[in-house]
Amino acid sequence: MFEIVSVSGGPTKPEIIAVSLSKLGLRDGDRFADVGCGTGSVSIEAAKLARNLTIYAIDARNEALKATEINFKNFNIENARILAGEASDLLNSESFTDFIDCAFVGGTKNIDSVLEILVKKKARSIVVNAVRIETVVKTIETMKKLGIFDEVVHISVSRSAPIAGETMFKPENPVYIVVGKKQN
Numbered sequence: 001m002f003e004i005v006s007v008s009g010g011p012t013k014p015e016i017i018a019v020s021l022s023k024l025g026l027r028d029g030d031r032f033a034d035v036g037c038g039t040g041s042v043s044i045e046a047a048k049l050a051r052n053l054t055i056y057a058i059d060a061r062n063e064a065l066k067a068t069e070i071n072f073k074n075f076n077i078e079n080a081r082i083l084a085g086e087a088s089d090l091l092n093s094e095s096f097t098d099f100i101d102c103a104f105v106g107g108t109k110n111i112d113s114v115l116e117i118l119v120k121k122k123a124r125s126i127v128v129n130a131v132r133i134e135t136v137v138k139t140i141e142t143m144k145k146l147g148i149f150d151e152v153v154h155i156s157v158s159r160s161a162p163i164a165g166e167t168m169f170k171p172e173n174p175v176y177i178v179v180g181k182k183q184n
């Protein structure tokens with residue numbers, strides 16, 4: 001069994017991925033964007049939840065793109081395009097003509113432009129992970145402006161760790177999961 005090749009900032013912790021993907025509501029055949037894919041671990045988990053996804057894994061960092069390529073190969077991820085560059089430029093470029101059904105945004109640089117473009121691309125659900133309160137506020141405000149704001153979930157995970165032959169809990173950094181959904 002392969003281990004995920006990691007990069008700074010990733011992989012996202014499995015508990016956070018689980019809640020994020022449960023909020024995203026992927027369906028078979030969806031076009032799924034993993035914005036700021038880091039290691040690609042969110043895409044790898046997404047591919048277990050829905051069949052025949054088309055995955056667009058986007059990152060601006062070379063080390064992230066390399067890790068994603070290796071991880072996708074090791075975990076047999078098919079139908080994936082790994083795209084290098086700033087997400088707001090890539091998704092908005094004339095050569096990127098595809099629509100997006102669902103997006104996970106783990107990289108929040110230019111979050112306002114990224115959200116606007118995802119809405120233009122007809123995304124029915126968008127989940128953003130943020131650790132900084134300023135990013136959370138900006139994300140909520142932008143989602144409200146775009147008429148897609150649904151909810152924010154704040155998650156604090158503590159993980160068991162051995163101590164003197166017994167068990168203690170060590171806290172992980174808290175994460176805000178901001179959910180946007182297309183209103184009917």
Ligand SMILES: C[S@@+](CC[C@H](N)C(=O)[O-])C[C@H]1O[C@@H](n2cnc3c(N)ncnc32)[C@H](O)[C@@H]1O
Pocket residue numbers: 008009010011012035036037038039040041042058059060061064085086087088106107108109110114
């Ligand atoms: C916290 S890491 C993501 C971790 C990832 N979910 C994982 O499981 O490995 C954030 C990543 O987003 C990328 N990033 C942030 N904003 C971006 C943007 N606007 N366009 C492209 N990549 C972006 C960073 O380069 C970084 O690799």
